[in-house]
Amino acid sequence: MLKSYEELRNIDVKRFCKKRDGLDYLPWAMCVKLLHDNGAEVVRWEPIPDPSTGSSLIMSNQTFTDSKGNTNRCYETRIRVTIDDKEYEMQTPVMNGANPVKDNSMSQQRVWNSMCRAFVKCVALNTGLGFDLWLKEEDGENPDIPRNLDMPASEPKIKSLKNKCASYDVNLEEWLNKRNWKIETLTEGQAAWMLSVLQKQLGDE
The missing domain is CATH 3.30.390.80 (DNA repair protein Rad52/59/22)
Incomplete structure (x- = not known):
């Protein structure tokens, strides 16, 4: 039994x-x-x-x-x-x-x-x-996700976000405005979320 x-x-x-x-x-x-x-x-x-x-x-x-x-x-x-x-x-x-x-x-x-x-x-x-x-x-437990999500987004992450938005024809400025975010004050958590959305909705394998 x-x-x-x-x-x-x-x-x-x-x-x-x-x-x-x-x-x-x-x-x-x-x-x-x-x-x-x-x-x-x-x-x-x-x-x-x-x-x-x-x-x-x-x-x-x-x-x-x-x-x-x-x-x-x-x-x-x-x-x-x-x-x-x-x-x-x-x-x-x-x-x-x-x-x-x-x-x-x-x-x-x-x-x-x-x-x-x-x-x-x-x-x-x-x-x-x-x-x-x-x-x-x-719960989203993943060791690859940065723990300090409120820290300012790193330059490589900002660059990656800009490049991906350009390659997918996404208006980054409009996207940020809709959420009342600014590229100058974007946090690690916000940038990571945006990159994740781009990959899930528009990314290839």
């Missing part, structure tokens, strides 16, 4: 984790093993196909085009997880790290990675195993 939610949440899974995008993640196969090691008899997951296409990739009809002409749309996968006599479902986006997947870079591997991530997250939400890893991700 599978251990309780609290017992599974108290298991230190960090020693089984790997790093991705600066965060710890639990590989799906190790997640299966740990469930079996802690009382589960049956553990499996399977894709739930899009009813309109029969594909394991779910996609929106609306496409989005960036400044370079690359298109993407909202891609997702949905899976069904079975643990002993219980079934759960989880739907998650198909991502390229923190960025949306462009149409020209979609692959079966990205679809597979999305389903694996959905499985581990579904297990964490419903059984407690590895749940605290997701707490850290939601």
